[in-house]
Amino acid sequence: DAGVIQSPRHEVTEMGQEVTLRCKPISGHNSLFWYRQTMMRGLELLIYFNNNVPIDDSGMPEDRFSAKMPNASFSTLKIQPSEPRDSAVYFCASINQGTQYFGPGTRLLVL
Amino acid sequence: GIQVEQSPPDLILQEGANSTLRCNFSDSVNNLQWFHQNPWGQLINLFYIPSGTKQNGRLSATTVATERYSLLYISSSQTTDSGVYFCAVISGTYKYIFGTGTRLKVLA
Numbered sequence: 421d422a423g424v425i426q427s428p429r430h431e432v433t434e435m436g437q438e439v440t441l442r443c444k445p446i447s448g449h450n451s452l453f454w455y456r457q458t459m460m461r462g463l464e465l466l467i468y469f470n471n472n473v474p475i476d477d478s479g480m481p482e483d484r485f486s487a488k489m490p491n492a493s494f495s496t497l498k499i500q501p502s503e504p505r506d507s508a509v510y511f512c513a514s515i516n517q518g519t520q521y522f523g524p525g526t527r528l529l530v531l
Numbered sequence: 532g533i534q535v536e537q538s539p540p541d542l543i544l545q546e547g548a549n550s551t552l553r554c555n556f557s558d559s560v561n562n563l564q565w566f567h568q569n570p571w572g573q574l575i576n577l578f579y580i581p582s583g584t585k586q587n588g589r590l591s592a593t594t595v596a597t598e599r600y601s602l603l604y605i606s607s608s609q610t611t612d613s614g615v616y617f618c619a620v621i622s623g624t625y626k627y628i629f630g631t632g633t634r635l636k637v638l639a
Binding site: 451453462463465468470475476509511513515517518519520521522524525527 | 561562564566572573574575576579581617619621625626627629631632
């Protein structure tokens with residue numbers, strides 16, 4: 421099993437640009453989370469999907485952030501337009517029987 | 532909401548030493564996990580342990596749910612154990628609440 425896959429691993433962009441982060445959960449896991457990690461705020465839950473349906477998006481900072489899960493094997497997190505304060509590491513995690521498995525993360529830098 | 536506190540916040544060990552990391556939580560929980568975030572940022576699942584004791588090599592964990600704490604034991608520490616150790620709990624159905632972590636540095 422390849423584990424949770426995220427791409428890109430690193431992204432550098434300029435303020436105002438659109439950023440799309442991608443995640444492939446572990447096959448058979450029916451729940452998926454997007455997190456953001458910064459030094460100041462630690463790990464923050466952004467959105468939770470169960471069976472491809474968004475259940476809780478209360479952690480999404482603002483309307484500039486959106487997430488989709490069109491099928492069980494793929495999810496995207498989009499930021500449009502991006503701002504320097506969005507710079508962080510974004511993690512995707514999938515769950516099986518209560519155990520979370522994290523992807524390697526995408527390190528985003530918005531200049 | 533539930534509060535998760537970890538101690539100590541920072542720990543420096545000489546290689547070969549043993550250590551105990553603690554996670555206290557303010558309410559009853561359904562699930563608890565321990566993670567290791569290595570210096571490259573990868574979050575690695577160590578234990579899923581809502582109650583009881585588990586062991587995996589040099590690591591073991593114990594959760595006493597009735598007293599609202601969990602302990603992570605590291606024996607014969609190695610430099611590769613360096614990083615940040617997080618505990619995360621669920622109180623409810625799905626939302627994990629993470630502690631602020633224990634930053635461990637193991638010196639050669």
